[in-house]
Amino acid sequence: MSSHGNASAANDPRQPSTANPYVPPQISPQDLPVDYSGFIAILFGLFGVMFRYKLCSWLAIIFCAQSIANMKNYENDLKQVSMAMICLEFTLHVIVQLVKLA
Amino acid sequence: MAKPKPPFFSLPQLLLILAVVSLFLSRLHVVADSHFEGFEADDEEDLDSLPTESLPLRSPPLTFSQPEPDPVPDPVPSDPVPEELQVPDSDPPKHPSSTTFEYWDEDEFEGLPIELPSPETTTTTTTTSKSADEDVKPSDPSSDSKASPETKKAGTSPRSSSYMVEIACGSFLIIFVINYFTGKRENENIALSWAAKFAANDSIFDKNFSLLGVGDGDDSPLLLKEGQNVFKFYASGRRYCQGLLATMELKSRHDLISRVYNMVVPCKDEISFEVYMNDEAMDHVVFAVAKKKAAKVMQKEVRDLQRFASVLSPPSGRKWVSEELAVISESKEVAGDLISEAVLDQVFGEKAFEKFRKGFISMHFSDEHLGTxxxxxxxxxxxxxxxxxxxxxxxxxxxxxxxxxxxxxxxxAQARSKTDAARAKAAQEAYKELQNARQDALQRKKAERRRLLEEAEARLSAEAIRKKEAKERSRQMKKGMPKVKMTRAH
Incomplete structure (x- = not known):
């Protein structure tokens, strides 16, 4: 890499005076990447609630877990988390009920 | 009745409903049977628990003699007189003669209770009926008892299958959680080893940038963890550029579902660097290098490449990049200058690239990127x-x-004039687009204002009409008033 390093060896490329600290980009809520697994979880959750279909509720919980696992730091706003929680609550409710019935 | 049962039972979710329904059905079944055979022996039991449907059929037996005449006259009009003791005597012979007892449940039924006080004559019918009674009587409880074990069996088998669902999903969840932690650690290890290699003291980035890491101060963390599989590294303080942002997008090792998916559709751990150049430090350069297929896609899809650049054919009489690679550039001059001997030697040359085939994905320099x-x-x-x-x-x-x-x-200078022209054209197009958008917005506003005005006018005209009406009314009132006054004056 000596050929590459020629320029930097001659004089230090570093310029501390021009250093800017990192500014995290501002992301508006509309530009967030789509949370597919959360969406699927909600769909399954609704199906589970409407048709009392236990497997749906379980799938909803699994996708909910995936959605939470894939959450990014910057999306930690209350909205999404609460959605996931509502979904979880729904599905848990249904499962508990169905287990009781069985 | 038996046919619909298997599918019902196979659905474990409908368990309870099923059980109830099956109980119901079994009851009805018995009822129907007894009804067809025409015995009232069930009455005592049935009356307690029978559904209302069967009640009308049974109601005649409850009121012994009075309803009898009604059915009796139909087949045999010979017994008009309702003497209760005589009726049974005359009735029994009719029954065997008629023998169509499907219709004549009630008749047989009449015979039975009355036969008990006078057991002389009606031997054949009563015996048959009695034996039938006895047949049915034991069969009733037996059928009931049969029905209930059936439902119990039906109850147990779905229960175990439903637990299968729980077991499967629960174990999947547990594996998911375990995989989450192990995958998370794997990804962190990869990111940390990268940072240790290239961003530690005396490493490439340390020698080139004065500020490393995402925070302020000296001991700021080098990496910013944005998700379980996204890590960012920031460096700044170098000539010609404002900063560098590296984004590592690793495989979703923490996510079991995408891990399984990636077994089918493999993907790579990628790292992308964005170097924000100083405005004055970068001339008009639109240039990209990628593998041939990817280069074609980039040329079509990336906007600045699409607008300013084209895929270059390798120049003759010069060492050029490996055959696997394609160069996209605005002009041959730029490409020739940016692909220097040193680079060809070290990375992109036919021999050198053997080593980096796996590691290199693409390179894209442009002074016309979208965004900030x-x-x-x-x-x-x-x-x-x-x-x-x-x-x-x-x-x-x-x-x-x-x-x-x-x-x-x-x-x-020559190339510069060309690129200037191209950028001016692009700028003009952009300006036109902007103008169009602005005009559209203006027109929309105007249309809205017009609509508002029209609405207001409509409201006004409605008010005007109302006023006119009011005036008219008052005028008519005035016309009427003098008369009243006159009368009053009189």
């Missing part, structure tokens, strides 16, 4: 294994090399 930073250098590499991070050293050292090369690069 227009002048950017983008590099995209695939990360090697945790233990082989040194494999990508040369690729990473391309970054400072190109920052300097592009930062110092000046186009020749």
């Amino acid at each position: 930073h227009k002048k950017m250098l983008l590099f995209k590499f695939a990360l090697p294994d945790v233990n082989n991070m040194a494999d990508m050293t040369r690729l990473v050292s391309l970054i400072p090399y190109y920052i300097d090369l592009v930062g110092r690069y000046k186009l020749s």
